[in-house]
Structures are given as structure tokens and as C-alpha cells.
Amino acid sequence: MERKVIDAQDVVIRFTGDSGDGMQLTGTLFADASALYGNEISTFPDYPAEIRAPQGTVSGVSGFQVHIGHKDVKTPGDLADVLVAMNPAALMANAKFAKPGGSIILDEDSFDAQGLEKAGFKTNDPIAELNLKDYNVIWAPITTMTKESLKDSGMDQKSIVRCKNIFTLGMCYFMFSRPLNFTEDYLRKKFAKKPDLIEPNIKVLNDGYNYAHNIHAIGNTYTIAPANQEPGIYRSINGNQATAWGLIAAAEKSGLPMFVGSYPITPATAILEELAIYKNLGKGVKTMQCEDEISGICTSIGAAYAGNLAVTTTSGPGLSLKSEAMGLACITELPLVIVDVQRSGPSTGIPTKTEQTDLAQALYGRNGECPVMVMAARTPSDCFRAAYYAAKFAVEHMMPVIFLSEGYLGNGSEPWKIPSMSDFPAINPPIVKSCEGKFKPFERDAKTFVRQWAHPGTPGLEHRVGGLEKSPNGAVSSDPEVHEMMVANRAAKVEKLADFIPALEVIGDKDAETLLVGWGGTYGHIYTAVNQLNAEGKKVAFAHFDYINPLPKNTAEVFGKYKKIVVCELNSGQFVDYLRAKLPQFKYLQVNKVQGQPFMVHEIVDAVKAF
């Protein structure tokens, strides 16, 4: 068979297998090697809640999708050009994600009668059963070949079989003309303390590569030219890491010590884990794994009172538990960053899957009138910006700020042009060191309505804060007029933030009649959909919201230019409902999805065409 090398614009690969098969690592290594090669990349880990579900069953299937391309890679891709399935269950669960006519690589060794039965196949012909005849199915005896490759390695049989993911990775490197050296270096580093494992892993990687080269089942191979990226130093970063780093960056810039009170919860835990490493940065980063979510936020509120940049990180159910304390942060007017990495709900929902269903909770989910700033991030690396500004606004405006991240952003990764700290604006908290007469904690700046921050330990500024309503001088007050004034002032303080956030920008067709609107992690999908629609001559434009409360000042002005406004989000319409309440003069259409999965670009394209 003549083998062609195809120059592709972009390719999507989906690695799937048992949750113990190392698919997340395989996908990450492939993505990182591609990023180093100079491609644009976007990744999407899709893993089950169970750490090790029964082997070979559909519930234990773990997946990792990588999209690599020459330019404009903004999403992990809709359907996979190449699906790797390490066992029958992985094929069963993921065949629907394979692009018609694409390639499917299967580990032949795992497709025995028992494996097929465990996966729920009714016949011994999975290809026919799933109607995959039109796909290029590559049957490879991956387990056998891995055993053969490592038979002289001195490793035990179990450890040898565990290397089959690296063999598979080698095969994919051949198919997509990836360099091996990055992964070889990685393996040397990873096994630095177990040098016996370095050479076998490098060998099995190369053997996989050579095997793919030698067999005829693999038809064409692909090259994907490096992207025309802006010059600079790049790294790969995921959203949770970027969030942690953005927070530390803000702490360093502000000169404030940082305190993080959190409780482990999927998919936010990695932020706490990351912050726990860098204790020494800035004025110090103290992280506390608290006894519960409520303690997470309450220790943080205490730390904020004591003068730290205080942060609590969580996911949806944890945000519910923190509701009452958010009210305390609001009424005491203390700075606090609350990061919510949204996941599928209600209740435990589908904990490892992504959604944008906490928006209403973030906006309204507290007793009394309790406005807080609510903001979001577009992409994994954009979490750095979002976290930085969440901290900046919290400490400069003395209020809780909710940064809504998403499982999709937190776990997804992309190349990131490394910024310099000098690119970021100063952070100037309103710290007060002395005053004439008695300190009045709730007196405000006339323009911003921000109160001053007196840190305990400062002589002469002794004062009390608390959950009871207070008059501006700090005394407890149940006076009706005072209460109404304080409610209004706290709300006005949030509204006044609109003077400090960037205006809403519009991209896409200049003569568009239809405006697509999104917020948060749907940016890449909507962006790609708009590009496709524009390429097809459809007059659409796109505005994406990084700030939700308050809305950018020019929102009404932007909306006024379009006949149709289509709000796309991964919930049943929470942002569109908010817009309807805030800007009722416009009519809104909506595109929604609540499946625990990101949008597929074609879903947005199809929906917009149908309007």
C-alpha cells in the first residue's frame, strides 16, 4: 500500500481506555509534545468519577481528547479523526466520538470473549455491532507487542503490561509525525528515582513508533505544520494551575500575605494542591486543608479580616455550603476570592463532568440582598487573568468576588505565551494605618463606595465587624433607614465596578444582524462556530462576557446594534434569564446544553442556522 503524508490543518485524537490504563498521561504527553513542536493545542480530559471502576466495564472508561492544529485551535474538537480504544468498553463508550471515515486503533488483545461481554457487546463482532465498517479500523496486538518489546527488561509482567499506553503513544507519534525527544526527556525526569524504568519506557515508545511504521494497516500519516505563533516563551498550562498561579501573582503584586482555606472537591482540588507547593512566594502562601467547606470560607474570612489576600476554592456543592458565609463577607465588606470550578449538578450530579450551571447560585444564592462580583474565564490559560483580576477587585473594592471556572477549563490545557509580571497592573488595597478620632469602619470613598481596611494589630483602629447590620461608624444598628442605606450602598459598590472593567468587545462579521453571546469556557466553541458561519457567508458576530456582575457598561449599546441576540451556554438559560432581567428591552434567543459535556461546534452552527 502506498503511504501518503498528508499535510493537515488540524487533527483530533481521542485516547480512551480503562481508568487504570494511563490514558490521561498518554493524552497529556501527546499534547505537550505537540505544543513543543509548535502546534496550537487544546485538550479535554473526560474521566469517570470512580478511581478504578470494575476493570473492562463502560463505567470505568477514561478518555482524553487532544486537538492539534496549525491555527485557530480554540476547542478540543468535536469528533476524533483518530480514536484509540485500549479495550472493548472504551470502544463501546467512545465510538460515537469518532468522525465518520476516521481511524480507530484497537488493542486486539483485549477484544476477547470476556472483554466483549464485560463491555456489553452482544456479538463477537464489535465493528458490525457498532456499525463502524466505514472507518479505518486498525487492529494492533498492543499488549502482545508491549510484552515482546520488554521481555528482556527485567520488569515483572504486570509492570510490562502497564507500559502498553506508551507503546500506543509511540504509534501515534508515527502517525502524526511527532518528535519523540520531548517524551523521552519527560520519561527520564519522571523515573529519575527509578532509573531501571527509564530505558524500558523509552524502548517501548520507540518500538511502538517503529511498529506503526512497519505495519501496513496504517495508511496515511499526517504532518501538522507549526502554528504561526507570536514570538515569545511558551508553556503548556491547565486552568486549575493557571488559577493558582494567577492568585499567587496577585498576592505578590499586592504585597499581601496569602491565605487559602479549602476542602478537597472535584474538579477544584488541583488548585489547592498547586497553591500548597508555592508557600514561599510573595509574602508567603499559607494553605489550609480545612475540616469542611464552611471552614474553608470562614477561615478565609478570618484571614481577610487579619489582612491577608484570602481565597477559598471549591466546586458547586461546596459553593452551596459556603452561601451563608458569603453573606458574612458581603456585610463585613471584607475582600475574598471564591473560585468555583463548576461541575454537573444538582447535588453530586456527575462530578467529573463540566457545566455552567452555578451561575444563578453565584448571582443570587444567599439570604438577604447580597450582591457580589461574578466573573469568568474563557480558556484554560485565561484562568490566570481571571484569578488575578478577581483578587485585584476583591482587595481593592473590599468585597467577595466569585470567579466561575469550569471543569472543562480546570482540567483542559493549552499552550500559553508566558507573560511577565510587569505586564500586570498594580494592586493597591485600601489599607488604613491611622486615623483622626475614632475609626469608622463603614465610612466609604465617595466615588467607589469602598471602605477602608484596618488590620488588627494597628494601634488606634480597634473596631468590630460582624454579621449584624451596622451603621457607618461601626455600631450595631437595626434602624430601618440605616439598613436600607447599607443595602443600597453595598449594591452600589458592586455596580460601580463597571467603571473598572473592560468594555464588551465584538468580533466577527461587521455587518452582522445576529450576535452570538457567551460567557466562560464556551468561548472557543462559539468563536469557532462564528468563524465557520462567517466562512459560509452567514452574517454573525460574537460578544463574550468575562464579567457578569456587574455587566460591562456598553452591553446595552452593543446589543442594540443587532436584530437577533443568541445566548449560548451550558445550562438551561441562566445567563439569558439574567440578561432578560437586566436588559429587558432586548429579545433573546438561546442555545443550551446540559449534558455534562462542552458544546460541539456544529451544535452551535446548526442551532444558529435554524433561527
Place this chain on the structure above:
Amino acid sequence: MKYTQQDFKSDQIVKWCPGCGDHAILAAVLRAMPEICEKTGLTKEQFVFVSGIGCSSRFPYYMNTYGFHGIHGRAGALATGIKVANPNLSVWQMTGDGDSLAIGGNHFIHEIRRNIDINIILFNNRIYGLTKGQYSPTSRFGTVTKTSPYGTVEYPFTPGELVLGARGTFFARSLDSELALNQDIMLRAALHKGTSVMEMLVNCVIYNNGTHADISDREVRAEKTIVLKDGEPMIFGKNRDKGIMLDGLNLKVVKLGENGISEKDLLVHDSKADNFGIHSMLVNMKGPDFPVALGVIRDVADKSYEESVAAQVEDVRAKAKIQTMDQLLTSGATWTVK
């Protein structure tokens, strides 16, 4: 700096009911403060009084110090954050039996487990006062209240037992009206590095009047309580004729002079004993057979959490290769696009 109790008094009108035991605790705290400052070198601005919700939780408003009146049950978590964020502060947690043993039970046991240097005054009146008289986790079995019109059918916590079970390093117990003893206890707590729990048996005149009267009434107090003093044999009674002695693995009340028993046969109090076996038995002494133990029952040294946290930050600072955000950003696997 020399202080008087007036320096610590706020200008707010104290709004507890006339006759409430909380007034006496406030009086003791105000009296204790100047001496605490003298002995510790603390200054007024270093004190933070933190509370949750309940009658006793109004306390911070009555102190002219930094203060935080929190939400129900969360005083422990707020205090923890304040102390960890700034270990130079002297943090006092004012809380009740409902606040810390019911809704805030989790924070209470974990701050004790971590041994954070917080001084907790636990106002135990065995009732929910601010919500107008419902039973609490320390109400006796059978207590009749508005939510238990036929009597409770649950057993109460003994707070000291909970503290020891959570590996507490300091526990003291006293009565609201024991002003001098309470001042002593507060000073000992301030000097103790780690979580200090001071259980104050306070009377609620409105909803649970006389709940501690069986031991606190002047006529019976000397017979029904014993004030423990380090290094001294455990003697009590109006005529100081009774004592506590170890009998096998149990405690026993004995009469001095009877059966040849003299002072030297009695237990000598040692709050510093690491093994909490005796402390546990002392904490659990109850009538009618035993006097209730007052004073500092346990006071042992251990590492405090906030110091370990701060030390770890310094340790990492000394060793870490990455010291700035710019260094972190460019660390690890990076590549250059030209």
C-alpha cells in the same frame, strides 16, 4: 504598657439580661486583661475577640479591641483564619454550648485537634437563650424545654471529655461567679501555647435559671466542687475534710482522718501530666458521689499549628529554587517561538 480594665471596655451598652452569668465573665475578662498584657507583653491592638451567634457571642461588642461577631457555629473557623494569618495576634473565641457543641461542633474539635493558639471561653448554660429556650447539647437527659415539652431523650456532652478526646492541650472549668479563679484561668490560658478551652458554667436567669445551682449555690459549693491547684493534694469540703484518691483504676472520695487516711494518700494535681487518664477522670467527676472539678485541669505543651504553618513557609523559602512569580512562570518545560 500598663493598662487598666477601663482601657478594654467599649462604649457599647451591655445588653445581656440583668442577672445573666455572662456579665460576670465580662467582668473577669476585663479584670484579667491588664495582667495578661503585663505577663505576655501583648498590647491592646493585638487582641481580637471572635464569636459566633448566641447570647455570649455579643461579647466582642463590649470589648474595645479588634472584634469579629461571626455567624452561628463558625467562631472557631474565623478565629483559626485570623490566628493562622497573623500569629502575632491574641485571639479569643467567645462561644456557647449551642454555638460550639452543636452547629459548630466540627470546627470546635478540629481547632482543638490542630492545637491552634486560640483562647476559647465556652459559656455553658445548657440552653439556647437567644432563641428563647430550647435544649442544647449539654442539657441533661429529660430536660423540659419548648422543643422538648415531654423532656429530652438524648444524653449531653461533657465538654471537657470532648476536648480531651480531640487531643486538647488545655482545659479548665469554672463557675461564672468565681471571679478570682476565672482571672487566674484566663491568664493561664493566655500563657498556654495552643488551644485553651475554658468552660464557664453560666446561669441563664430567664430560660434555665439554676441549672448549675446544685453545685454553685453558696451553701453547697464547697461540698459539691473541688478547685484543683497544681502541686496540691485534692482536698475539698466546707471543713476541707474530704479528698480525692486513686482506688485501683478509679477515683474515690475519701474523708480525711477516716480509716487512717491522711493528706499524703490523696492525689496531687498535675495539669502538666502528658497522660490524660487522670485528667479524663477529673473532667468526668459528677454528683452526687463526686465534686465537680474546677480550675485548670489540663495544661500540656505541644506544637501549635499556626507556628508550624509559618515555619513551613520559612523552610520552603530557604530551600526553594523558585522565589518569584516570574521565575515560576518560566519554570519547567517551556519552548521559544521566534
